Amino acid sequence: MADFTSEFWHWFIAVGTILSILALFPLILMNRGHKPEGDAETSGHVWDEDLTEYNNPLPSWWLNMFTSKGQYQKEIDVAREQFDPVFDQYASLSPQDLTANVDAMRTGKRLFLNNCAQCHGSDAYGAPGFPNLVDNDWQWGSEHEQIYQTIINGRNGIMPPWETALGGPHGVRDVTHYVLNLSGQEHDREFASAGKAKYDQLCIACHQANGSGNVLLGAPNIADSIWLYGGSYDDIYHSIAIGRNGVMPAFNDLLGEDRVYLLAAYIQSLGNQNQ
Ligand code: HEC
Ligand code: HEC
Structure with missing residues (x-):
């Protein structure tokens, strides 16, 4: 079923493209037919002393x-x-x-x-x-x-990526556990306490020490159960490691x-x- 659907779109696009290309030929032929012979009427503009332009109006349907x-x-x-x-x-x-x-x-x-x-x-x-x-x-x-x-x-909203500043995946993991802790979710206590030091250093400028955020910067509250990008370990890890950049x-x-x-x-x- 999935195969049939993707085949269909494949052909749909291929046939559509070919038909559009073929449709260009009559257009070209039509315009060739209008080419005036000899002393044809020009638009009156002259460039570089001898370069003129035929006065060929565009087709009216266009x-x-x-x-x-x-x-x-x-x-x-x-x-x-x-x-x-x-x-x-x-x-x-x-x-x-x-x-x-x-x-x-x-x-x-x-x-x-x-x-x-x-x-x-x-x-x-x-x-x-x-x-x-x-x-x-x-x-x-x-x-x-x-x-x-x-x-x-x-x-x-600009949430910068932090993986490098946090010293790689282990650093991201620790801070992720700390955010899980802030938002009242299950977490590893050892990782979370290692993460707290980094959170206090890098994150409180925008999210505040308690995680409540800052409306002037659009930094969301990360201490509640409402998430813009998701509150699972993987979602939070992604937000921290790669950053987020929502545009309204x-x-x-x-x-x-x-x-x-x-x-x-x-x-x-x-x-x-x-x-
Ligand atoms: C320069 C300000 C700034 C700093 C510093 C910052 N953030 Fe953010 N953060 C934001 C903004 C703004 C957003 C919302 C992004 C958007 O709207 O797309 C955000 C989003 C998030 C989210 C997603 C929240 C959700 O509801 O899905 C998490 C998690 C997060 N930040 C954690 C952190 C952590 C952990 C740190 C420190 C390592 C950090 N942030 C540092 C500004 C910041
Ligand atoms: C193209 C998608 C898109 C359209 C259309 C759109 N929005 Fe948004 N809106 C967003 C995104 C994404 C955000 C989050 C921005 C961020 O991460 O900083 C947002 C944020 C908001 C917020 C801020 C919410 C908060 O918690 O502070 C409000 C209010 C809002 N939109 C209202 C509207 C209204 C009203 C309209 C129609 C006139 C609208 N939006 C149309 C994508 C859209």
């Missing part, structure tokens, strides 16, 4: 493709104009008033499903590497203003300030439901 794209953009602009006043009005309300406004929250949910669900899940429960937004555990802060900043400008895209261009203001209130309300 130009039409761009026209309809322009039309699509126009439709988007019209829809924008129509709805902008609604968002403008929401932007004049406080985040608290927005969360209490059923229509506003319904609109916020629609924005979330259209723009955010592909990464955070339609229920906002997330997936490894994509944070859960309903657990009220905030890597970058729980205030409306912090969530607004997260969405409008994006975020990029900026939505300023796509959504603009008013929509993001409303979205931030909606996202904040998801977390508050679970307080």
Whole structure:
């Protein structure tokens, strides 16, 4: 079954590619046919004294493709104009008033499903590497203003790789056991106490001595049971040895300030439901 599926895609792509190449020949022939003889009309530009250019307009079907794209953009602009006043009005309300406004929250949910669900899940429960937004555990802060900043400008959490600084796999293993200890999981006490010295030296600048993290740097709490990349020995080992580099895209261009203001209130309300 698996074999059949991979065979199918193999042929699907091969046949598609060959057909696309074949489709280029009629195009080339069409354009050859238009080549003017003798004293042909030129565009009027002359380069290097004698180099001119035939005035060969592009086929109209080709130009039409761009026209309809322009039309699509126009439709988007019209829809924008129509709805902008609604968002403008929401932007004049406080985040608290927005969360209490059923229509506003319904609109916020629609924005979330259209723009955010592909990464955070339609229920906002997330997936490894994509944070859960309903657990009220905030890597970058729980205030409306912090969530607004997260969405409008994006975020990029940088966890450097530590294998070399820790002196190789044994060092990573020791610190991994110490993180298991911090988060209340089963661990080897000897490895963990060797790991503590290294943790205090290399990790507390961002994660704090007790592992509670730092929202200014996006350093997650590693002393609880909520994990961005997983809390098993292997997951934590990987995070420490190789590092992590999560990217939340900026939505300023796509959504603009008013929509993001409303979205931030909606996202904040998801977390508050679970307080
Ligand atoms: C420069 C700041 C910084 C330092 C120093 C640092 N970290 Fe991190 N760490 C981060 C950030 C930021 C993330 C989140 C990465 C992301 O968002 O992709 C992270 C993520 C992690 C994770 C994954 C957490 C999860 O929820 O899945 C673990 C485990 C971790 N760090 C452990 C450590 C250990 C152990 C050390 C010391 C050896 C260390 N970190 C040093 C900033 C730091
Ligand atoms: C392409 C995938 C992707 C899309 C689309 C996306 N996000 Fe994210 N988001 C992420 C990742 C990855 C992170 C974690 C960043 C990090 O590791 O520092 C994140 C982090 C966040 C956070 C911070 C959570 C915390 O604990 O502080 C919020 C809030 C958020 N996203 C909201 C949204 C909203 C709202 C949208 C839609 C407008 C959205 N995201 C769209 C990938 C995405």
